[in-house]
Amino acid sequence: MFEMIKEWRDQRILDNSEFTSADWQRAAGRIPILERLTDDEMNELFELATLFLADKSITGAQGFKITDKVRQSIALQACLPILHLGLEWYKGWSSIIIYPGSYKSEAKSVDEFGIVHEGQQHRSGEAWQRGPVILSWKDAKHSGERDGHNVVIHEFVHKLDMLNGRANGFPPMQPDMDPERWTKIMSRDFEDFQTHRKSGLDRYGATNPAEFFAVLSEVFFETPQKLVDAYPDIYDIMVKFFRQTPL
Ligand SMILES: [Zn+2]
Known part of the structure; x- marks a missing residue:
């Protein structure tokens, strides 16, 4: 019954979408990493992005104006990691705040792990436990260009990680995945990365x-x-977790 209500509600949102398929095509055309998607996946992504925009509020900070282009770009990239997972993976929070550029976080603030930080720091994005995702548009607008950096995906993936508590690199697994294998591989390679540089992987x-x-x-x-x-x-x-094969 609840499934039916949800499907009916989703269909209503899709039927009343403010953006046409052509609008989404144009927006996707500005994000090179989406080129690999099949036509079916692209249409799924457009539907997911439409439902995402109905579910989340996107507001500008420091006078930043939220245009259709900004909303489409954020929605498409935020929905890429959950393309085969579903919007419920972004449940429990609703707000996205966009600054025009990198911003100073409050003198005293709680970081993405729920830890209070003193002092000021320039940031390009953050994700709060059960709170908002915050992004700098100056950084976000260059996301998706196949340069290995994507602040939108970065922050939204933290949200997946936080689904089972504080962000710790261990998101909820898919039913057919072995959590022990995940932990083993992640711990081993994280340890390796602390002492070895790898081409194309940010030291952060x-x-x-x-x-x-x-x-x-x-x-x-x-x-x-x-x-x-x-x-x-x-x-x-990650192929098993995201249910996608980007290569
Ligand atoms: Zn981070």
């Missing part, structure tokens, strides 16, 4: 296991060959 990933997972997810979707070259087992478990 060596900060802690949560950042390792987020940084490597960026590489998985942006420059998957780099991930295969550096950590083939992680590529393999």
Whole structure:
């Protein structure tokens, strides 16, 4: 019964979508990493992005104006990691805040792990436990260009990680996945990355296991060959987790 109500509600949202398929095609055309998707996947992504925009609020900070282009770009990239998982993977929070550029976080704030930080810091994005995703448009607008960096995917993947508690590089597994294998591979390769540089992998990933997972997810979707070259087992478990084969 609840399934039926949900389907009916989703269909209503899709029928009343403010953007046409041509609008979405144009928006997707500005994001090179989406080129690999099949026509069916692309249509699924457009539907998911439409439902995403109905579910989340996107507001500008410091006078930043939220245009259709901004909303489409954020929605498409945020929905790429959950393309075969579903919108319920972004449940429990509703707000996205966009700054025009990198911003100073509050003198005293709670970071993405729920830890209070003192002092000021320039940031390009953050994800709060059960709270908003915050992004700098200056950084987000260059996402999706196949350069291995994607602040949108980075922050939204933290949200997946937070589904089972604090971000720790261990999101909820798919039913057919072995959690022990995930932990073993992630721990081993995180340890390796702390002492070895890898081509195309941002050193920020060596900060802690949560950042390792987020940084490597960026590489998985942006420059998957780099991930295969550096950590083939992680590529393999990410294929099983995201249910996508970007290569
Ligand atoms: Zn992060």
